[in-house]
Amino acid sequence: LLLNRLECSEMSGSEDGSLASYNDLLVEQYLEEIQQQDEGGGGGAPDRRHPPTASKKKSSKRSPYEKPVVQRSRAATAGKRRGRVTMPDFIEKALESDSDSWSDEEPTTQVQLVSPRAHKSKSPRGKERNRSGHSSERKTDQSASPRPRSKRAHNYMKVPQMFKIRVYRNGDRETSATIVAGNLNELLNGATDRLRLGSAARKLFVKGGRQVKTFDEVVQLEPNDSDSPYPQLYVSCGEPYRNPFRTINSDVALKRSATWNMTGVQLEDDEKRGKTKVHITQRLREMSATTKRRVLVLRNGLGHSSCEVLTPPDDFIEFLDLSSRALDLGAAASKAFTVRGKLVTSLDDAPVVDKLVYPASGSGQVLGPLWISRGDGFSGIGARDYLTHAIKGVREKLSSLKYTQAQIELAMDSTKAKDVTMKELLSLGEDELYEKSTEVEDEIESTKAVLKKLKSNLDHIQPIINEEASKGSLHRMSHIAPLTEGSRLHSKEGLRVVVHENGQEAGGVQVLFNMKEAMRGYTGPDQLMKRFLDHCIASRGELRKPRQTPFALKARKLFDESGQEVTDVQKIENDQNLWISFGEPFIPFTVPCVQLNLDRAHCARVVSAQGSRQLVYKTPLVQKDLPAGRDQAKNYVGYEGWTVEGYKEKELRPAENAFHGHEVTTHSNNQIAPTASFLQCKDEAQFVLYGQVSVSAKKPIGHCDVWPQKAQLWVIRQDGHICSKAFPQLCLGLSEQKAKSPYESSDDAVLVEVQKLSPGRSSQTWIFTNDGFIKSGTDANLVLTAVEEREGSEEESIASGLIACPKLPRKSPNADMQRFGLKQEGFSTMGEWKKCSGVANPDWNKRALSWPVDENGDLNEEYKWPMVGILVARAPPFSAPKTPKAVVPLRLNVLANGLGDKSRSVAVMAPDISQVRCPSPNCCDVRVTCD
Numbered sequence: 001l002l003l004n005r006l007e008c009s010e011m012s013g014s015e016d017g018s019l020a021s022y023n024d025l026l027v028e029q030y031l032e033e034i035q036q037q038d039e040g041g042g043g044g045a046p047d048r049r050h051p052p053t054a055s056k057k058k059s060s061k062r063s064p065y066e067k068p069v070v071q072r073s074r075a076a077t078a079g080k081r082r083g084r085v086t087m088p089d090f091i092e093k094a095l096e097s098d099s100d101s102w103s104d105e106e107p108t109t110q111v112q113l114v115s116p117r118a119h120k121s122k123s124p125r126g127k128e129r130n131r132s133g134h135s136s137e138r139k140t141d142q143s144a145s146p147r148p149r150s151k152r153a154h155n156y157m158k159v160p161q162m163f164k165i166r167v168y169r170n171g172d173r174e175t176s177a178t179i180v181a182g183n184l185n186e187l188l189n190g191a192t193d194r195l196r197l198g199s200a201a202r203k204l205f206v207k208g209g210r211q212v213k214t215f216d217e218v219v220q221l222e223p224n225d226s227d228s229p230y231p232q233l234y235v236s237c238g239e240p241y242r243n244p245f246r247t248i249n250s251d252v253a254l255k256r257s258a259t260w261n262m263t264g265v266q267l268e269d270d271e272k273r274g275k276t277k278v279h280i281t282q283r284l285r286e287m288s289a290t291t292k293r294r295v296l297v298l299r300n301g302l303g304h305s306s307c308e309v310l311t312p313p314d315d316f317i318e319f320l321d322l323s324s325r326a327l328d329l330g331a332a333a334s335k336a337f338t339v340r341g342k343l344v345t346s347l348d349d350a351p352v353v354d355k356l357v358y359p360a361s362g363s364g365q366v367l368g369p370l371w372i373s374r375g376d377g378f379s380g381i382g383a384r385d386y387l388t389h390a391i392k393g394v395r396e397k398l399s400s401l402k403y404t405q406a407q408i409e410l411a412m413d414s415t416k417a418k419d420v421t422m423k424e425l426l427s428l429g430e431d432e433l434y435e436k437s438t439e440v441e442d443e444i445e446s447t448k449a450v451l452k453k454l455k456s457n458l459d460h461i462q463p464i465i466n467e468e469a470s471k472g473s474l475h476r477m478s479h480i481a482p483l484t485e486g487s488r489l490h491s492k493e494g495l496r497v498v499v500h501e502n503g504q505e506a507g508g509v510q511v512l513f514n515m516k517e518a519m520r521g522y523t524g525p526d527q528l529m530k531r532f533l534d535h536c537i538a539s540r541g542e543l544r545k546p547r548q549t550p551f552a553l554k555a556r557k558l559f560d561e562s563g564q565e566v567t568d569v570q571k572i573e574n575d576q577n578l579w580i581s582f583g584e585p586f587i588p589f590t591v592p593c594v595q596l597n598l599d600r601a602h603c604a605r606v607v608s609a610q611g612s613r614q615l616v617y618k619t620p621l622v623q624k625d626l627p628a629g630r631d632q633a634k635n636y637v638g639y640e641g642w643t644v645e646g647y648k649e650k651e652l653r654p655a656e657n658a659f660h661g662h663e664v665t666t667h668s669n670n671q672i673a674p675t676a677s678f679l680q681c682k683d684e685a686q687f688v689l690y691g692q693v694s695v696s697a698k699k700p701i702g703h704c705d706v707w708p709q710k711a712q713l714w715v716i717r718q719d720g721h722i723c724s725k726a727f728p729q730l731c732l733g734l735s736e737q738k739a740k741s742p743y744e745s746s747d748d749a750v751l752v753e754v755q756k757l758s759p760g761r762s763s764q765t766w767i768f769t770n771d772g773f774i775k776s777g778t779d780a781n782l783v784l785t786a787v788e789e790r791e792g793s794e795e796e797s798i799a800s801g802l803i804a805c806p807k808l809p810r811k812s813p814n815a816d817m818q819r820f821g822l823k824q825e826g827f828s829t830m831g832e833w834k835k836c837s838g839v840a841n842p843d844w845n846k847r848a849l850s851w852p853v854d855e856n857g858d859l860n861e862e863y864k865w866p867m868v869g870i871l872v873a874r875a876p877p878f879s880a881p882k883t884p885k886a887v888v889p890l891r892l893n894v895l896a897n898g899l900g901d902k903s904r905s906v907a908v909m910a911p912d913i914s915q916v917r918c919p920s921p922n923c924c925d926v927r928v929t930c931d
Helices: 003-013 020-038 075-080 089-097 185-196 216-217 246-257 282-288 316-327 379-411 413-419 431-459 462-471 525-538 656-670 842-846
Strands: 163-169 177-183 201-205 231-238 293-299 305-311 336-339 366-373 495-502 509-512 557-559 574-581 591-606 611-619 636-640 650-652 675-683 688-699 714-717 723-724 729-738 752-756 766-767 774-776 782-785 801-805 820-823 866-875 890-894 906-909
Touching: 163 185, 163 216, 177 185, 185 216, 185 231, 293 316, 293 379, 305 316, 316 336, 316 366, 379 413, 379 431, 379 462, 431 462, 431 636, 495 774, 525 557, 525 574, 591 656, 611 656, 636 752, 675 752, 688 752, 688 801, 723 729
Parallel strands: 163 231, 293 366, 495 574, 591 650
Antiparallel strands: 163 177, 201 231, 293 305, 336 366, 495 509, 557 574, 591 611, 591 688, 591 866, 636 675, 675 688, 714 723, 714 866, 729 752, 752 801, 766 774, 774 782, 782 801, 820 866, 890 906
16 A cells, blocks of 8 residues: 555655655554544544544543553563554654644554555655655744644553453353453454364354444443353354353253152153153152162063062162072073063163062062063063963952952941951941942052053063064074174085985985085185095995996096986085995986876865856875775776766855865865866765876885875786776876976977776877887877976976977987886786897896887787786886997016016006096007916
């Protein structure tokens, strides 16, 4: 600002052409600031346009709280004033020479001067000044006497007026400071530093929230607190006013609304706070409570054997320790539950036992009952037993009170006094009987209230009891967190399997495999399988060793029960049966054969609003309920379709009877097509059988699991029919229903079922080929195929039985399911298998299998017709397998390299290396000669 004025004065100059100096500008600025502060009271911005004059003197009311100022000399206070600049000597001389322009009023603020710069300028007033720097002469007469100096002190020598204000943080009465300030800026800056605000102070408020915007308003404030003689303000960093007394007012209102009762302070219900609990002050608790409290405790899960524990009221940990010793838990107790299953963490939250339930001796209340646990969850069974016993006792007490009330009523009636059995009532007067009756009525009401409370608690824990019954021990152990996968205690689950020798069903050995140890250095499933096979050989125990050859001691393959090779150890399940192989293919340990299964058939009439329909369904046949002679074919009559005579149908009305609806739903899952074949007993019309065909393991004739006894025997007739030996009325026939096949040609598969024998029907005739297959007489492209049962999901599960599908490829793993053989057993067919012709495979002779046709496909007339036997699946092929030429083992005499003495040779039997594949043609170029 001074530089701007200096430039203006140089450009314009004064009226007489003289220039103002830099010192004149400083003096003028100082006078203008003092004048503006006198006019504005120290709160506004200084007005530098007009110099201070006596006519603009403004009277200001002095505050009674103004801090008294001690007048000190300039020299004594100049060094102590912080941030002030000492006034130059030439300004003092100029002010002394122009003392008439000063005002008599004392300044109220401090003024800070800026140090002058060395700069040449012209006089702003147009007055000429000599080169010496002294002021020019005035226009007054030189002969006039000099103006007398004023005796008053100059304004720049007077200390500004200061005020003390008490400031607080916004919304806080704890943090405060006393600030001495002369204007608003000093007050805000001092509040920022003294109160340690996060940012600069920007707003001032008085109590109540009114904002103070000028320093005059601050000066006019009066103290509003008897503790402080200074005005009080609340300082904010720009945020709105927050009432510091808000929480205090709410607490005062809460105390005014509180009421006292026998147990402590009761607060009013508040929607925000909710229903309040009874709070007892610490002083009242110390005055009313005894040194120790009596608590009734029980073991978690039990409703009897309760104990009373005397424990300090404030030490819950000691209470748990005392309860653990009293109940003999065997471990430290950690949790306590109420009768409703609520967790208790302090004895103040424990309920009080009703005296009707637990009539304790002595004075004082008994807390409880509490169920103590070692960390497990609450068990509602113990609380249920406790409540059941308590309800029984309270009911007996209520019955006794009602009897007493009835006796009092009789005693009050003089005409019925002779019926009183309680003789002590006869000695009481009328007033005493009335008082006694009132007391008994009160006891009855209180007893009913206790009984209602006990029943309510019992209903409350019923869901907990149901949940505990469904989860079992997991309900009480739910507090135990499961081990995470990355836990130090967590390890990969081991494997427990039963290993059998290939081709043997019995003699399995249990093998335990440590998956965690085996997974160390895991590189792939092949390495893991190798380790598993080695462990099985090391743990095989009583497994019979294979032929002792150097190339057969190492296990190479693993098969499951269905004959599928297992290639991944991680897919093996616990307790699974496995068959170990030393390189040979899977040898079935069971012989699958075709079997007739019979179920009992029923028929019901389902009546609904839309009409009636016939429902034919099956149920399992219970053999023990079968009377004698029911397994003989002569006692049955065959029917094709449900046309049985004399059968009484059951009527079901699902819309009227819920039980009938359940029956319809259950029987619909086992529904049978009405066009199927049935057998009806001649002696009992309600006994009807339904036949099905399945593929099961071969069992001896007369085995208890097979009914009838000849269910696995079949009769092969010369006309191509395959009939059942047990019931010749039934035979195998091709149905019109599509079947689900697990093999490659599943789209063209047709179901094979048990039908009533009808000679001349092409769907019941079968053609036996000279390569071990059975073709359908209807379609020569369809071959009889056995299907074994497979368990799995609903879509993957397959029931065992017979289907007719196209011929599978020769190299298919399921090609043997289409090859059949006839196993003839019994004295009547002894030696019939020797008549089999056209089969080059010696395995047929080993297994004593027969086939009805010769090598030309014609019927073999050498057999006894009709042929009777077991229809076996997975028969070996007709052609003999290609085997390498047998090599006679050699006996060698071996010498150490460099020795020529044959007497020191060692005899060694050379192994069979005919099947060893050499990596190069020259690696085994060894010439061996016999001794």
